[in-house]
Each structure stands twice: as C-alpha cells, then as structure tokens.
Amino acid sequence: xxxxxxxxxxxxxxxxxxxxxxxxxxxxxxxxxxxxxxxxxxxxxxxxxxxxxxxxxxxxxxxxxxxxxxxxxxxxxxxxxxxxxxxxxxxxxxxxxxxxxxxxxxxxxxxxxxxxxxxxxxxxxxxxxxxxxxxxxxxxxxxxxxxxxxxxxxxxxxxxxxxxxxxxxxxxxxxxxxxxxxxxxxxxxxxxxxxxxxxxxxxxxxxxxxxxxxxxxxxxxxxxxxxxxxxxxxxxxxxxxxxxxxxxxxxxxxxxxxxxxxxxxxxxxxxxxxxxxxxxxxxxxxxxxxxxxxxxxxxxxxxxxxxxxxxxxxxxxxxxxxxxxxxxxxxxxxxx
Numbered sequence: 001x002x003x004x005x006x007x008x009x010x011x012x013x014x015x016x017x018x019x020x021x022x023x024x025x026x027x028x029x030x031x032x033x034x035x036x037x038x039x040x041x042x043x044x045x046x047x048x049x050x051x052x053x054x055x056x057x058x059x060x061x062x063x064x065x066x067x068x069x070x071x072x073x074x075x076x077x078x079x080x081x082x083x084x085x086x087x088x089x090x091x092x093x094x095x096x097x098x099x100x101x102x103x104x105x106x107x108x109x110x111x112x113x114x115x116x117x118x119x120x121x122x123x124x125x126x127x128x129x130x131x132x133x134x135x136x137x138x139x140x141x142x143x144x145x146x147x148x149x150x151x152x153x154x155x156x157x158x159x160x161x162x163x164x165x166x167x168x169x170x171x172x173x174x175x176x177x178x179x180x181x182x183x184x185x186x187x188x189x190x191x192x193x194x195x196x197x198x199x200x201x202x203x204x205x206x207x208x209x210x211x212x213x214x215x216x217x218x219x220x221x222x223x224x225x226x227x228x229x230x231x232x233x234x235x236x237x238x239x240x241x242x243x244x245x246x247x248x249x250x251x252x253x254x255x256x257x258x259x260x261x262x263x264x265x266x267x268x269x270x271x272x273x274x275x276x277x278x279x280x281x282x283x284x285x286x287x288x289x290x291x292x293x294x295x296x297x298x299x300x301x302x303x304x305x306x307x308x309x310x311x312x313x314x315x316x317x318x319x320x321x322x323x324x325x326x327x328x329x330x331x332x333x334x335x336x
Contacts, residue, residue, distance in 0.1 A: 008318050019310040020072070020303070024065050027294075027302050034081050034297035055081065068303065077307075078300035080293075087304040091286070095308065096179025097167065098278070098285035102270045104201055105208035110263060113213040117220025118252065121228065132217060139214030148207045148280040155203060162203040165282035168196050204281040208274060212266040219262055223255035230254075264320030268313045 035051050036043065052058050056067065071078060077087035120132040156164035167181045168174060172193055177184050182201070185193040227233060228251055236246045275287035282288065286305050293301035 005318075005322065008321065012314050012318070015314055016307065016310060020069065020307055021065070023303055023306040024068065025061070027297075027299055028061065030294070030297065032297050034299060037297050038082055072307070077304035080301055081298045082293075082296050087300050090289070090301075091304055091308065093176070093179050094284065094286045094289045094305075097181070097283060098271075098274055098287060100180050100182060101201065101205055101208060101277070101283060101285060102267070102274055104205040105274075106212065106263070106267070106270060108206055109209035109212035109266075110216060112209070113216030114220050114259065116213075116217040118224055118247065120217065120221040121224035122247065124225065129221075132221070136214035136217045139210050142210070144207065144211055145276045145280060147210060148204075148277055151203055151207050152280070163200050164203075167200050167284065168193065169200075172196060204277050204283055207281075208270060208277045211269050212263070215262060215266065216259065220255065220259055223258050224251055227251045227255045260320055260323055264317045267316050271309050271313065 033048075035048050035055070035057065039047060039051060049058075056064055068078065075088065077091065079086055080090070116132050116135075120129045123129050152164050155161045163169075168185075174181065174184050174193060174197075175188060177187055181197040182194065185197050188194075233246060233251055237243075274283075274285060275291055277283065278285045278287035279291050286309070290302060290305040292298075293305070
C-alpha cells in the first residue's frame with residue numbers, strides 16, 4: 001500500500017505540471033491587457049510600457065512561466081496585479097469559504113442522493129421509484145445558475161426564509177481562526193452566531209448539492225439493484241436476517257464502490273459549480289474571487305486558484321482510490 005501511494009503521489013507531479021502549463025497559456029489568450037485594465041484606457045504609452053516591464057510581461061512567455069513555477073515551488077503564488085496583495089494570503093481565507101460550501105453541499109448531496117437511490121431500489125417500479133427517476137432527470141437537466149436564481153427569488157426575496165447572500169449577518173462579529181465560519185462560530189461558543197452561519201449556508205449549499213444529488217441517486221439505485229440479485233444477499237434473507245441488516249450490512253456495503261468513485265469524480269463538478277453558485281449568492285470564496293480576477297485579467301489570481309483547485313481534485317481522487325481496499329477487501333495494491 002505504501003509503495004502504491006508513493007507512486008501515485010509521484011504521478012501527480014506531471015498532472016499538476018500540465019495543468020499549470022495549460023492555465024498559464026490559456027489565461028494569456030483571453031482578449032484584453034491587464035496593464036490597460038489596471039491603468040485605464042487613457043493611460044500613456046510610456047506608463048503602460050513601464051508597468052509591463054515591472055510585471056515582466058515584456059519577457060518571453062517561457063521565461064515568465066519558469067519564473068512563476070520557481071515561485072510556486074517555494075510556496076509563492078505571486079502578487080495580484082490589480083490590488084497588489086499576495087495571492088497566497090488572500091487564497092487561504094477564500095479557500096476556507098469555498099471548501100465549507102463544497103463540503104456541506106457534498107454532504108447534502110450524498111445523504112439525499114444515496115438515500116433516495118436506496119429507497120428507489122427497494123421500491124422498484126412503484127410511484128416512489130417513478131418520482132425519484134423524474135426528480136433525478138429534472139435535477140440533471142436544470143442549470144445550476146438557473147436553479148440558484150429561482151431559489152433566491154422564491155426563498156430569499158419572495159418568502160424571505162433564507163438570506164440571499166453573505167456567510168453571516170453583517171452586524172455579527174466573528175473572530176476568524178480557521179476561516180471556516182461554522183468552526184469559528186463554534187469556537188466562540190455562541191449558538192446565535194453558529195445558527196446564523198448555518199442559515200446563510202443552507203440555501204447555496206443545497207443548490208450546489210443538486211449537481212451530484214441526481215447522479216448519486218440513479219447510480220445508487222442501479223448498484224443496489226445489481227447487488228440485491230446476488231446469491232449472498234438472497235442467502236442472508238433466507239437466514240431470516242432483518243431487512244435493515246440485509247440492506248445496510250450486506251447490500252449497501254458492496255454497492256458503495258462505484259458510488260465512492262463517482263463522489264470523488266464529482267468533486268470537480270462541485271468546485272466548478274461553486275464558481276457560479278458563489279457568484280450568484282455573493283459568497284466570498286474562490287469561485288467569486290476567480291470570476292472577478294478573470295474579468296480584470298488578474299493573471300496571478302487565476303493561475304493560483306486553478307492550480308490549487310486542481311491539486312485538491314487529484315488528491316481527493318487519490319484518497320478515493322486508496323479507500324477501495326477498505327470497501328472491498330478483494331482489492332490489493334501490491335504489484336499494481
């Protein structure tokens with residue numbers, strides 16, 4: 001197992017290197033000049049040339065990339081072109097907000113999606129199964145930005161049940177320790193602050209969860225139906241075991257392997273969906289930060305945000321691969 005993990009970690013290096021090359025190149029293909037954006041359309045040519053030289057934009061792109069990667073290896077993602085702040089410093093607080101949203105959205109999606117899938121498999125060809133199928137198809141078909149706007153209008157503007165934006169009410173002061181609002185409010189020992197943060201998180205996290213919820217529901221249903229046909233499940237039922245024990249202890253455990261695989265793969269979709277969700281809900285995370293950086297051609301922010309997102313994605317998929325051995329003892333990594 002240790003050798004397998006080491007090989008996988010080494011294999012991550014060319015993947016992340018390829019991601020860095022792609023994002024470094026593509027961001028410079030977007031029309032527009034970040035120097036003009038920073039100085040304004042009426043800036044003098046000599047000022048533009050001077051700033052381009054200060055930022056190193058007049059050098060060959062290969063030289064720029066090598067210099068940037070040299071800083072990245074040392075843990076320096078550069079400095080924002082527009083506001084001149086260090087990217088790494090701002091990324092830490094933004095990353096915590098995004099991870100909090102993505103993790104809660106993933107938890108909601110997994111709990112609801114897997115539960116609906118199990119219920120649909122156990123009530124096959126009934127109205128419950130039909131309703132779950134229709135709901136899953138609707139969930140897959142609806143764009144997340146459209147669903148977010150409908151949710152804000154219906155539940156935040158019209159009914160005023162949930163707040164439409166932000167992570168906590170402006171009048172509530174929170175001492176930031178970790179950047180995770182739920183954890184920081186718990187550390188304060190204030191139930192009022194904690195539940196206010198939860199209430200702000202419910203709507204955007206639920207909307208984000210719809211990117212994985214219908215997929216997991218359909219996959220769980222198909223996987224459960226396949227496992228329920230196996231001889232060992234029928235044997236367990238013939239022994240007189242309780243239905244709950246058979247479903248949870250035998251069927252679900254063996255149906256989890258493809259489900260866990262999809263959960264890991266869907267993390268990329270959640271990170272991508274977070275960009276739209278954060279923009280619409282004004283959530284101060286990496287998605288909204290990256291969106292604004294793209295509009296202002298702030299190269300260091302876009303490069304750093306994409307590279308960190310890619311790192312999170314590949315590490316999570318590595319953890320998913322490692323979890324296979326614990327979910328299915330028949331899987332071994334020695335010699336693979």
